[in-house]
Every structure is written in C-alpha cells, then in structure tokens.
Amino acid sequence: MSVELQPEAEISAVAKPDSLDKADAVSVASNWKLVWWRFRKHRLAMVSGVVLILIATIAAFPGFFSTQAPHESDSKGSFMPPQGIHFWDDGPAFFVNATKGARNPRTLRMEWVLDEGETIPLRLFGRGYEWKALGLFPTRLHLVAVANPDTDKPIHLLGTDRLGRDQWSRLVHGTQVSLSIGLLAVFLSTVIGIALGGISGYFGGLADMVIQRVVELLQSIPPIPIWLALSAALPRSWSVTTTYLAITGILALITWTSLAREVRGRFLALREEDFVVAAKLSGCSQMRIVFRHMVPTMNSHIIAAVTLAIPVMIINETFLSFLGLGLRPPAISWGVLLQEAQNLQSVALAPWLLLPGLAVIITVLALNILGDGLRDAADPYH
C-alpha cells in the first residue's frame, strides 16, 4: 500500500488529528486502550485505584510515614489512647494533645487520657528516628514529626499496644508485609496456575487427565485446616524471612487451581483458532505459540482474576497470623497486629487495637472493586 494513492486522507489526518471521530478511534485502538476506556467509566473503580496507589506508597516507604521505630517499646506507656491531629485552633494549626497518665487506685493500672491543656506542635516533613529508604539510604525525614524532636514527648497517632509500641507506625510497617505477601502468593499461584492450566489445555491427553484430577482433588479439600496444619508444621526456629516465604508458598499451594481451570478452558478454545494453526504451520516452537500467541489473548482476564485473588490472599494471611500460625512476632503484619486484639479484655480496654482490621477491610474493599471494574472492562461482551 503506497501513501501517494491517498494523499488527501493522509494530509487531513496529519493536519487535524482530532478529526478521527469516535468510531474511527475505537476501530484503531489497541485492546489495552479499549480496556482502559471502559475501565475509566467505572468511577468507583477509579477511586479504588487511587486509594490503592496511596496504600502501595505507604507499603513502599513505611519508615517515611511512621512516627516511631515499630519495635520500640515503652513499658510505662501501654494502652495509650490515639492522639488525633488537630488542624484548627482559632486559626490553622497542626498539633496533637499530649496524654497524661494516672494510676487507677483500685486496679493499680496506668490509665491515660488526652490532656486538652497541653499541646505538642507537629510539622510536615520533620526530623525523627533514622530509617533506611528501600533498605539502602539512611534518612531522618518523616511525613509527620514533632516540631522539636529533642524536647517533645513522642506522639501516638493511633495509640499504643500492650507493650507501649506505637500502633500507627506498626500498622504502616504491617502494610508492607501484608500487601507484599498477598502479591507474592498471588504471583506464585498465577505462575503455577498458568503453567499447569496451559499444559493441561494445550497438550491434552494424559497430562490433562492427571492435572485435572489433581485440581479436582485440591478443590474438594477444605483449605483452612490444611493451611493450619502446614503452617503449624513450620519449625519455630526459622527466621522471619524464611517463615514469610514458607507461608507465601503454603497460601499459593492450594489457590492456583481456579486459575488453572480458567486458563485450561481458554486454551482448549484457542487451540482450534486460525491464528494458532497459522503459527503452528509457519513453524513456531510450542513455547512461542503458547507465550507469544496464546497467553497475550487472555492477559486482561488474567489481570482481573489476579486482582480479585489478592484480597483473598490478604485475608488468608491475616487469619493465619491472627490465629498464631502464620507470621510470628517480631514480624509485623496486619494479622500479627490483630493478635493483640484477640481477647476481650484488651479490646474492651483499648478498642483502637481493632484498627488494623479497618486497614484490612479498606484494602480488600478497594481491591475487590478495582478487580470488578477490571473484569467488566476486560470483557468485550459486557
């Protein structure tokens, strides 16, 4: 096709790029662009996406957002109430009220209340304890810090726990662990699911038979007791990192089945398509056919399925750690934090220990809405 044959069309397209009307734009847009256009219409999913970007930023730089080192404990300052930030005090201001403690004469327990009279001024991008950005670059910069780090009392935006550790800083660090374990476990199960589902659907025959029976077996087993038993078998002496990886593996071990089924179904359908036959006839290797021609056609579906699988993983990690069989202290995850809220006495005394649960709910909610939006956007027949 030569350009000279259609000079007018060429010129008008260059001169007025907007003249491509909507129908034309749709017909030349790539699949990704179409998915994006459809996704953009889903307001709630867009909002969820923004919320998730915020949460991911927190997970990437927990030190920047925290106000105190997450493991620093203070035996005298247990169960301090949250100090809400004030932005207004007869004019724009930025401070928290100090806490003051008094010993209850009957129970001999320290009881903390907010002291309306005393304020602790705060500043944005202030100096605090030293942390390492991405584990490499030491810095003292924090989003929120007390204005005079040398003289002011430490602040606890979400209160403190049983051992006087700062709940907000721990929540922020737990975000990193909980999110990453969800992502990693889903990544693992996706790889297994696509590989086994692909083999099953592409080759068929004996491999298909065996893999399908394994999938059916795994799907008929209730996962929760298995998870519990496997995590209980992890040696207590393992380091935090090893346990983290092992828990990720355990979570992924059972959850790959549904994706494998989906991928298999699509492979079965795709195997007969013309473009696959054409690729085969032109001598492509099987690896190339699978990864270059078949997998890309289901990319959007896989992404939607994966987005919907992450919240499930996060909830699973949370309840394993909550029951004391997942990550163990000194690791910090949302489940480990919620363990502090396990008995009624602590919760009645310090309801703010339930706040990590709110983090779980918000994240899972946002991921579910985003996943629904992606799924609708990825489905051309919707």
Added chain:
Amino acid sequence: MLVYIVKRLLLLPLLLLVFSVIAFILIQAPPGDFVTSYVAELAASGSSMDRLQIDALRELYGLDRPGYVQYFKWLTRMLQGDLGVSLDFQKPISELIGQRLLLTVILGLSTFLFTFAVAIPIGTISATRQYSFFDYFFTVFNYVGVATPTFMTALILMWLAFSKLGITITGLFSPEFADEPWSFARTVDLGKHIWLPIVILGMDGTARLARILRANLLDELNKPYMEMARAKGMPEWRLIMKYPVRLAINPLVSSLGWYLPLIFSGSLIVATVLNLPTIGPLLLRSLIGQDMFLAGAIVLSYFGLAVIGTLLSDILLAWLDPRIRMEEA
C-alpha cells in the same frame, strides 16, 4: 436419580482414602515423632515414663517402621473405630470430638439455611427495585460483607456487645448448661446463643449469593416472556416469583457444591474467636501443642464433613436440575 446417587456414594470411600493419606502426611510433617516430644514434655513437667511403656507406645504406632507401615497401622485402627488417645488431654479422641462434631454440623447447616433464607429475598428485591435506596444499601452492604474477614466481624460485635450492653457473647451455651447432657432446656439454650455465630458466619456467603442472584435476575427480567405474562394480566409478584426467580436461582444452586464445605471449615476461625465448643478451636490447640493424632483425627473430620457437604449438594443439585441427573446417570 438413584443411579446417580449410588455412583456418587461409590466414589466416597476412594476419596476418603486419598484424604486419609493427606491427613497422615500432615500429621507426620512436624519434625521428630510425637512419642519423643511427649516424653520430653513429661520430663519437663517433672514426671517420667518407664522404658517399657515408651517401647509399647512406639510399637503400637509402629514408629520405628517405615512411613507406609505407620500409615496402615493408623488406618486400620481408625477403621476399627479406634481414633487413639489424645496425649494432651489424656482422653480417647472419639470422646473429645464426638459432641463437638455434632455442634459443628448443627452450626454449619443452620448457617447454610440462614444464608439462603436471607440472600434470596435480598437478591430478588435488589433486582426488581434496581437503583432504589434498598438496592444501593445492599450493594454497599454486600461489598463490605465480602471484604470483612469473619473474625473481624466477630471481634467488633464482641466488643460492641461488651462495651455498650455489658454482655459477653462467647460460647454456645450458658455456663450452667455447658457440660450437661442433652435436654430440651439445653437445646433452647443453644438456640439463644447460636444465632450470633450463624449471622457472623453467614454474612460473607449471604453477600456473595445475593450479588449472584441480583445479576442473574436482572438478565431474566428483560426477557420477552415477562412482557408476555404481563400482557396476559398476570400479577407482577406472582409472575416474578414463578418464572425469573426460579431461573435465576439455578446458578445459586450450583454454588452449593463449594459453599457448604466452606462453611464447615470457615467456622473454625469464628469458633476460635467466640470460643465455641466446635472442633475448630480443638484443632488449633492440638496443632499448637503438637498433639498430632488428635489433629489428624480433626483434619480428617473436616475432610469428611467436606465430602458429605459436597455429596449433599450434589444430590440437591440433581434433584433441582433435571439436566444434571439425566446427563450423569
């Protein structure tokens, strides 16, 4: 229908056999054998066991023999109805589990019924009154219901009941009935306590099922047969209940297959938080205490419940949907 059920029943022993292997591998997973850890535990608490007793225990469980011999010994004893003795509680395992298993089943089945009884009306009304306040309310409720882990719901309700009403809502029985034999009064007492775990456990499932039903029903409501029936002057509610709802429920019925087993094992977490006398908390305790034969027996009971749950829903499905029983018979 009968052929179909018999076929399913014949598959059962095979499935249970495979499950027993998995359960056995799980209880063998922790390092060291349990007699060694038991002896160590005894030594730590100051008492001891003589050599002969230890050897007798090792012989009974075949601990110096290869894994498959141990498995067959375990399996044979199980088949003879001897689940073994819990080393932690010093009681026969069957005695420990029996009562708790019954309560687990009662809790699971009632949650199941509750879910369907609530999800179907909610889904129907949401679909027929689309974009009404009711619909929006339940859409939000459904999203939040799916996003909240069951144990969080339990914790929050526990805290609210304690701090606002001053009552503790744990357990399934009042203290005076906890260790009593079954009686009418005890059943009534159970009814007074069990509704809360049912609501907590059923919330997630209700939300999911209502959403599925709403989506299916919305598809059905625009079909031409609806116009036809209206043109003939059929009352609106009778029409909706008679045709589209029945069609829209079908996909729900196929979710029976995974839902009932899921409730059985999902109740584990809620039961731990609310301290319910089901097999869940017992499993947790036995796993942490490395009481592996008790853990194995409970894991196997969960598998058994899952199999029975799947079987029940398969039969229900075949009974409701003629296509399935025709195809598979």
